[in-house]
Amino acid sequence: MAIILYDLVGIDDRRFSSNCWRTRLAIAHKGLDCETVPTRFTEIDQIGDGTFKTIPVIDNNGDYVVDSWSIAEYLDDKYPERPPILGGSDGNQHARFVQEWAVTRISQFLFTMIVEDIHAHLTPEDQEWFYNSRSKRLGRDITGVQVGRESRLVELRQRLEPMRSVVRNTPYLGGELPTYADYVAFSPFIWARTVSSLALLEKDDPIYSWFQRILNLYDGLARKNPGYDW
Amino acid sequence: MAIILYDLVGIDDRRFSSNCWRTRLAIAHKGLDCETVPTRFTEIDQIGDGTFKTIPVIDNNGDYVVDSWSIAEYLDDKYPERPPILGGSDGNQHARFVQEWAVTRISQFLFTMIVEDIHAHLTPEDQEWFYNSRSKRLGRDITGVQVGRESRLVELRQRLEPMRSVVRNTPYLGGELPTYADYVAFSPFIWARTVSSLALLEKDDPIYSWFQRILNLYDGLARKNPGYDW
Numbered sequence: 001m002a003i004i005l006y007d008l009v010g011i012d013d014r015r016f017s018s019n020c021w022r023t024r025l026a027i028a029h030k031g032l033d034c035e036t037v038p039t040r041f042t043e044i045d046q047i048g049d050g051t052f053k054t055i056p057v058i059d060n061n062g063d064y065v066v067d068s069w070s071i072a073e074y075l076d077d078k079y080p081e082r083p084p085i086l087g088g089s090d091g092n093q094h095a096r097f098v099q100e101w102a103v104t105r106i107s108q109f110l111f112t113m114i115v116e117d118i119h120a121h122l123t124p125e126d127q128e129w130f131y132n133s134r135s136k137r138l139g140r141d142i143t144g145v146q147v148g149r150e151s152r153l154v155e156l157r158q159r160l161e162p163m164r165s166v167v168r169n170t171p172y173l174g175g176e177l178p179t180y181a182d183y184v185a186f187s188p189f190i191w192a193r194t195v196s197s198l199a200l201l202e203k204d205d206p207i208y209s210w211f212q213r214i215l216n217l218y219d220g221l222a223r224k225n226p227g228y229d230w
Numbered sequence: 231m232a233i234i235l236y237d238l239v240g241i242d243d244r245r246f247s248s249n250c251w252r253t254r255l256a257i258a259h260k261g262l263d264c265e266t267v268p269t270r271f272t273e274i275d276q277i278g279d280g281t282f283k284t285i286p287v288i289d290n291n292g293d294y295v296v297d298s299w300s301i302a303e304y305l306d307d308k309y310p311e312r313p314p315i316l317g318g319s320d321g322n323q324h325a326r327f328v329q330e331w332a333v334t335r336i337s338q339f340l341f342t343m344i345v346e347d348i349h350a351h352l353t354p355e356d357q358e359w360f361y362n363s364r365s366k367r368l369g370r371d372i373t374g375v376q377v378g379r380e381s382r383l384v385e386l387r388q389r390l391e392p393m394r395s396v397v398r399n400t401p402y403l404g405g406e407l408p409t410y411a412d413y414v415a416f417s418p419f420i421w422a423r424t425v426s427s428l429a430l431l432e433k434d435d436p437i438y439s440w441f442q443r444i445l446n447l448y449d450g451l452a453r454k455n456p457g458y459d460w
Contacts (some may be wrong), residue, residue: 085322089405093396094324096410097403100395101331165330166323173327174321181327 002033004059006047009038010121014226016194018107021222022068023056025183028218030075030082041126069099073178085180092189095180098173105159107188109169110200113149113156117196126167148199156200160207167210178217186214190222199230232263236277239268240351243455246424248417251452252298253286255413259449260305260312271356275277278384280332299329303409315410320448325410328393328403335389337418340430343379343386352422380449386430390437397440416444420452429460 005024006016015021015036027034028063039047041054047057048064058065058074065074072095082199086092093153115134122130135141163185173181189211192200201208215223234330235254238247245266258266277287277449287296288304295304302315302325307388316322323344345364349372352360393415396403403411405411422430430439445453453460 090317090324090409093400093403093405093409093411094320094327096398096399097392098323098327101392102389105389105396127298159335161334162327162331165334166327170323170326173323175323179320179323181323 001061001123002035003027004056005036006039006044006052006057006059007036008055009040009123010118010195012119012121012122012226013038014194016118016121016191017055017193019068020056020179021184021190022180023058024221025072025186025214025217026068026072026075026085026180027058028221029085029178029183030079032075032079032082038121043128045147046059069096077170087174087179091174091179094149094174095184097179099184102184102188103164105190106156109152109156109159110192112138112197113152113198114146114192116144116146116216117192117198121195141170153198153200157202157205163210164205164207168206171213172210178214182210182214186211186222190215190225190227193230194225194227197230199228199229201230231291232265233257235264235266236269236274236282236285236287236289237266240348240356240425241353241355242351242456243268244351244424246351246421247285247455248297248346248421249284250286251417251420252365252413253288253301254451255444255447256298256302256305256315256410257288258412258451259315259413260309261310262305262312272352272359274374278422297426299326307370311315317404317409321404321409321411321428324404329409329414331392332414332418336373336386337421339386339389339423340418340422341367341380342420342430344376346374347422347428351425383428383430384449387432387435394437398436401443402440408444412440412444413432414453416441420445420455420457423460424455424457427458429458431460437457 006019007015007028010016044052044055047203054066056068056071057064058071067073068208075086086095117128119127131142138145170176170189172178186190189200201211217221235257237250240246254264266370274282274285282296284296286298287294288301295301306315314321316325349357349360361372368375372377393403400406402408403415419430431441
């Protein structure tokens, strides 16, 4: 039976969640079948026994697992005969560092550049909830937060320098083949691409080529997701 | 025979080079004997056949190797029966990402906070060469560059967030044991500690505890280096 993934969704079937994309690519990396259940923010409390607060959540034949990192560990434990997602101690620590970097230095900064775009691509049921919760997180109304984002884009591209240096020399952060480090680094980009016309990358940036490679993985899994083709 | 390491030196036998410290810790990680040859900037051209422009350089019984990364690879190739420094593909890519992060996001930024301190701790033979080459690199005289560094320290500590998140949960970036990822992340800190009284870390920062752990490794190898005890 396929693994069921509860996957955050906006309008037009847009799957924009960076956290859910990590899991979707991890499942594909394992070569496992996946069925997604499009889920709105305001529907998360209807998953399983109703205790879940965040997604991704997977249901693997009755095993419910929440949190993208825990899911990656679960899949490696459950299917040790398939290609490792995390790759043992070294690969685990590699992915963990890249994840913390991507979250604290990239996604949190990028948030102010796309939060109104996310809002614009949510269903009406989710928009009010999202507006209120994100305004609270920011300490101000999200309306107008994106103003000046072109100058923040310069800073964002500077922050990306460590991964630029790596993918200039190897096709993936993982080396010759992608690993979970690549999926966590990819996740802010697919998040933005799904909802925003703002091109984060210039075409001559080595990260752009890397991004295209990940979009093409697994029969173009991420490329098929509705989004802005930058 | 011990490996000979040509090691950058200032006054009072201060070994301040971040690149040389990576190599010194890598050799200790392998459990190999090391003899250092204190070398001033203006003496680098006297090493070996006189073609070297940078250090570290090692001389392992006639094998001359330059560049800290190449030396780490050389040691793993030459002594595969000893603990790996880079740890195969995953460990290699892990160390590479952390190195690029440490160089492009930490050391280059930290440079403007300690460059006058470095100058103050060089022998007279090196000071003029250093002053001119670093002023050229910065596009201005280094005198006065450190002004305002307290506010840049706030930014530096924010930039350290990815490694803070990791070492909050595991003793080392490598996990339970240190790997080359730790040595490359450590190298900007020992660089600063050797020449500058500016305390980069607060004592309740998880990175502070991690820093103390690395200072203690290999019978206190790095702690014994003359420096400012912050």
